[in-house]
């Protein structure tokens with residue numbers, strides 16, 4: 266026997282309506298209407314992002330207007346349908362020609378003009394700073410070629426000045442997107458793509474890989490840190506200094522662990538024999554805000570957790586588990602946590 270659902274119940278009863286509002290609220294929060302404005306192209310923090318946001322709002326307005334008119338006309342056609350199978354078009358053929366061809370062509374031409382105008386506004390400006398960003402599964406290598414600095418998962422720039430970015434990929438295609446600052450550009454193996462960024466004010470802006478690049482694509486975040494020009498120059502000078510050697514017995518033991526275990530095969534620490542390039546450069550690690558491309562805040566406890574079992578926090582990443590005694594692990598963390 267087939268049981269039938271009771272349709273006498275109001276399909277939009279109070280509880281269902283509340284659920285719908287909740288779902289709508291969650292969807293809006295997830296798509297960038299959240300109040301803190303992080304990582305949203307609708308809250309531009311640069312002239313380029315403002316151009317993109319302006320185009321987005323214009324396209325939304327045009328599409329909404331077209332949608333509204335089409336729905337209105339469809340409703341009129343349904344409710345005011347003339348009787349008879351072969352009734353003539355009530356508004357005549359000219360109406361069809363104007364509304365079906367002329368007006369759409371004018372709208373599309375307007376959209377094309379607005380898009381080209383935005384494209385022109387996004388041309389790369391003159392800049393004296395070039396930074397190379399290399400996408401890896403699943404982290405970002407950031408190189409300052411002139412200053413000979415290599416960092417990871419943070420892009421430090423001077424506020425108020427355009428920065429030229431050379432984009433490359435070490436393995437598969439990635440895409441760099443910092444929505445508050447500019448549009449997205451792909452990073453492609455064996456090809457250098459160019460883009461540029463400006464941040465109007467000092468601050469931290471979240472970016473994200475925007476091209477599916479494997480199982481941990483979603484955990485491939487980048488932070489753009491915009492500093493006042495003086496602070497940026499100080500930052501460059503500080504990063505050019507070699508790290509201070511280990512000061513305590515525990516740190517010395519940690520350094521020995523780092524050099525004797527597999528760590529140094531993949532990671533570099535400037536001024537030491539560790540020159541591996543497969544994993545992030547760890548010089549001045551202590552100064553980074555996060556570990557594993559935004560997965561964990563950079564705290565001592567998280568660092569220990571990460572080294573003890575990297576696959577737990579980011580399954581599939583290339584860092585293997587290193588079996589260490591508790592004392593060796595603690596010493597290694599002491600050493601790495603002191604790399605300022």
Ligand code: CUA
Pocket residue numbers: 400401403438439440474475476477478479481482483485
């Ligand atoms: Cu890298 Cu997605």
